[in-house]
Amino acid sequence: MFSLIWCEKNSSALRHPPAWRCAASCSNPPRHLDILQRMSLQKPWLRRAGGCAGACGRELVPLGPEAQPQIGQLDRNCSFRMRKGRGRTSRIRRRKLFRSSVSRGVNESYKPEFIELKKWLKDRKFEDTNLIPACFPGTGRGLMSKTSLREGQMIISLPESCLLTTDTVIRSYLGTYIAKWQPPPSPLLALCTFLVSEKHAGDQSLWKPYLEILPKAYTCPVCLEPEVVNLFPKPLKAKAEEQRAHVQGFFSSSRDFFSSLQPLFSEAVESIFSYSALLWAWCTVNTRAVYVKHRQEQCFSREPNTCALAPYLDLLNHSPHVQVKAAFNEETRCYEIRTASGCRKHEEVFICYGPHDNQRLLLEYGFVSIQNPHACVYVSEDILVKYLPLTDKQMNKKISILKDHDFIENLTFGWDGPSWRLRTALKLLCLEAEEL
Numbered sequence: 033m034f035s036l037i038w039c040e041k042n043s044s045a046l047r048h049p050p051a052w053r054c055a056a057s058c059s060n061p062p063r064h065l066d067i068l069q070r071m072s073l074q075k076p077w078l079r080r081a082g083g084c085a086g087a088c089g090r091e092l093v094p095l096g097p098e099a100q101p102q103i104g105q106l107d108r109n110c111s112f113r114m115r116k117g118r119g120r121t122s123r124i125r126r127r128k129l130f131r132s133s134v135s136r137g138v139n140e141s142y143k144p145e146f147i148e149l150k151k152w153l154k155d156r157k158f159e160d161t162n163l164i165p166a167c168f169p170g171t172g173r174g175l176m177s178k179t180s181l182r183e184g185q186m187i188i189s190l191p192e193s194c195l196l197t198t199d200t201v202i203r204s205y206l207g208t209y210i211a212k213w214q215p216p217p218s219p220l221l222a223l224c225t226f227l228v229s230e231k232h233a234g235d236q237s238l239w240k241p242y243l244e245i246l247p248k249a250y251t252c253p254v255c256l257e258p259e260v261v262n263l264f265p266k267p268l269k270a271k272a273e274e275q276r277a278h279v280q281g282f283f284s285s286s287r288d289f290f291s292s293l294q295p296l297f298s299e300a301v302e303s304i305f306s307y308s309a310l311l312w313a314w315c316t317v318n319t320r321a322v323y324v325k326h327r328q329e330q331c332f333s334r335e336p337n338t339c340a341l342a343p344y345l346d347l348l349n350h351s352p353h354v355q356v357k358a359a360f361n362e363e364t365r366c367y368e369i370r371t372a373s374g375c376r377k378h379e380e381v382f383i384c385y386g387p388h389d390n391q392r393l394l395l396e397y398g399f400v401s402i403q404n405p406h407a408c409v410y411v412s413e414d415i416l417v418k419y420l421p422l423t424d425k426q427m428n429k430k431i432s433i434l435k436d437h438d439f440i441e442n443l444t445f446g447w448d449g450p451s452w453r454l455r456t457a458l459k460l461l462c463l464e465a466e467e468l
C-alpha cells in the first residue's frame with residue numbers, strides 16, 4: 033500500500049532518503065524500501081513509504097532524525113498516510129474554493145422580502161429566471177445565476193406591467209395634479225413624487241414589495257457628510273458640491289408642487305415631502321433607473337422622459353468587463369437584457385452601466401470599481417497652471433480660451449497616458465506668444 037506525499041522542496045527531510053522501521057520492531061523490512069529510496073533520490077520532493085512487510089499491524093516509524101514525518105502520519109496498516117487536507121487534490125480544491133469564494137454569493141432568495149417580490153412579479157406576468165438574489169463579497173447584493181449562461185442568452189425579460197414609468201404616475205392618483213400644475217413638472221419630479229408618496233403609503237401601496245427591497249440609504253456623494261466630501265480630490269469635491277447644489281435646487285423648486293398635493297394627504301405635505309425623502313427618491317431613480325424612451329407628454333416639461341424603474345432587474349450590479357444588450361422590446365413589450373459575455377453557474381451576473389471612470393461611478397452610483405479599465409485621474413486648472421512657466425504673460429488669455437471652449441474640465445490621465453483633451457489643453461497652454 034502506497035501513499036503519495038508531496039513536500040516542500042527545501043525541507044531537509046527530502047534531501048536524504050528516509051529510513052523506516054516497524055514500530056513493533058518485528059525485524060521485517062518495510063515493503064518497497066528500495067523503490068522508496070530510489071524515488072527519493074530521483075525526485076527529492078516526492079516520497080513514498082511502504083508498510084511493514086511482516087503485516088504485523090503496527091505502524092512504521094522513521095529511523096533518522098531527518099526523516100521525521102512532519103508532512104504525513106503513519107497509519108495502522110504500516111503505511112505512510114497523508115494528513116487530511118495536505119495533499120495536491122486538497123490544495124487544488126482549496127484554491128478553487130478560494131477563487132469561487134471571492135466571487136460566490138450567499139443566497140438571499142429565502143428572505144421574506146424577496147419571496148414577496150417574486151409573488152408580486154409573478155402576478156404581473158414575470159416569468160421566473162435563472163437569477164436569484166445573493167450577497168457577494170466584493171459587490172454586496174446582486175443577482176447570481178443558477179445555471180451557466182451562454183453568450184447571447186437572455187438573462188432577464190421584464191414585462192412592461194412591472195416597470196415603474198411616468199405612465200404609471202400619470203395613471204395614478206397623482207395624474208390630475210401633475211396635469212394641472214404649471215409650469216409642467218419634469219418626468220424626474222413625477223417619478224420622485226410617486227416614490228415618496230408610495231413609500232409614505234406603506235402597507236397600502238401597490239408597489240410595497242418593490243419599495244421594500246430598495247436601499248434605505250445611498251452612498252452617492254450628495255448623501256455624504258461635508259467632512260467626508262472635504263477629503264475628496266479637488267475635481268471630485270467640486271463635482272460633489274455641484275451635485276448637492278443641484279439636488280437642493282430640485283427640492284426648493286418642487287416645494288410649491290408638493291404643496292398642491294395636500295388634498296391627497298391627512299398629514300402636512302412638508303413632513304412627507306421632506307428634503308431627505310426627496311433625496312432618497314432622487315438617488316433611487318439616479319442609481320437604478322434603466323433607459324426607456326417615452327413619447328413626450330404635454331403634462332411634463334421638455335426634459336427627456338427616459339427613466340424607468342425595473343424591479344428585480346435593478347438588482348444587477350455593474351462590471352466594466354462585461355457586455356450586454358439591454359433595451360425595451362416593442363414587440364414583446366418587455367425590457368430585455370441579453371449577455372454578450374458568458375457567465376458560470378453560481379457566479380454573479382453583471383451588466384455594464386456604461387464605460388464610466390471611477391469618479392463618474394461614485395457620483396452617479398455611489399461606488400468605485402476596482403481594476404476599472406476606464407479609471408483615470410482628473411487634472412484641475414490649478415495643477416495645470418502650477419507646472420507651466422510663471423513668466424507667461426498670456427496665461428490668463430490662454431485659460432479663458434480654454435474656458436470658452438469648455439476645455440478646462442474633464443482633463444484626465446488614463447491607463448494610456450494623457451487624454452486627447454488634456455494634450456490639446458496643454459498644447460494651447462504651451463504656445464509661444466507669436467503662435468497664439
Ligand SMILES: C[S@@+](CC[C@H](N)C(=O)[O-])C[C@H]1O[C@@H](n2cnc3c(N)ncnc32)[C@H](O)[C@@H]1O
Binds near residue numbers: 398400
Ligand atoms: C442598480 S443597483 C444594483 C443592485 C444593488 N446592489 C442593490 O442591492 O440594490 C446599483 C447600485 O448597486 C451598487 N453597485 C452596483 N455595481 C456595483 C459594484 N460593481 N460594486 C459595488 N457596488 C455596486 C451601487 O450601490 C449602485 O448604486
